[in-house]
Amino acid sequence: MASNCPHCKDRSLNHSRIEADLPALSCDGCGGSLLSLLAYRHWRESQPAQVHTDADAADAPLTEVKDTSIALCCPKCQHFMTKFRVSADARNQIDLCVHCDEAWLDRGEWQLLDRLALAGKLTQVFTQPWQNRVRSTEAERRAEQRWSERLGEHYERALQTREWLRDNPDAREILAYVNQVRDDIPL
Numbered sequence: 001m002a003s004n005c006p007h008c009k010d011r012s013l014n015h016s017r018i019e020a021d022l023p024a025l026s027c028d029g030c031g032g033s034l035l036s037l038l039a040y041r042h043w044r045e046s047q048p049a050q051v052h053t054d055a056d057a058a059d060a061p062l063t064e065v066k067d068t069s070i071a072l073c074c075p076k077c078q079h080f081m082t083k084f085r086v087s088a089d090a091r092n093q094i095d096l097c098v099h100c101d102e103a104w105l106d107r108g109e110w111q112l113l114d115r116l117a118l119a120g121k122l123t124q125v126f127t128q129p130w131q132n133r134v135r136s137t138e139a140e141r142r143a144e145q146r147w148s149e150r151l152g153e154h155y156e157r158a159l160q161t162r163e164w165l166r167d168n169p170d171a172r173e174i175l176a177y178v179n180q181v182r183d184d185i186p187l
């Protein structure tokens with residue numbers, strides 16, 4: 001039975017390949033692909049240990065990436081798919097049907113994974129530790145952004161000083177010394 005595109009709904013999915021030896025079902029309308037994690041794991045195991053180096057990834061051309069923000073229904077079982085953030089560096093979310101183990105990649109999302117050197121780690125993206133890490137990285141960045149706004153022109157220097165102290169075995173002594181200035185600062 002032909003499955004329809006979860007995005008376009010009235011278009012059927014056709015057999016395609018997102019890599020030479022990685023089959024998927026794709027939609028000619030929106031360019032999205034339904035990827036079976038079973039097929040993905042099979043493909044992953046046939047790849048060398050490192051699919052791409054980070055350097056390769058940075059050079060890869062970035063095609064236009066679409067991202068579906070609305071909830072999608074799995075083309076196979078019609079259950080709602082679950083959205084997973086890929087990385088703190090990309091707003092994109094990949095939809096996964098947890099019943100069928102089928103992932104929906106919007107147009108360009110496979111290339112995006114490739115570019116972020118995550119093409120070999122797709123199944124890790126769907127784990128709680130991965131999702132927690134994306135969230136904590138984002139929280140750290142927001143906190144850093146607030147500090148940057150508070151400190152303004154002093155931020156760069158404060159950041160450098162903090163990083164210098166972070167790995168400094170004498171950091172406590174240095175801070176004790178620097179802290180003396182507190183008594184001289186008017187409230």
Ligand SMILES: [Zn+2]
Nearest residue numbers: 005008027030
């Ligand atoms: Zn479509």
Ligand SMILES: [Zn+2]
Nearest residue numbers: 074077097100
């Ligand atoms: Zn399903």
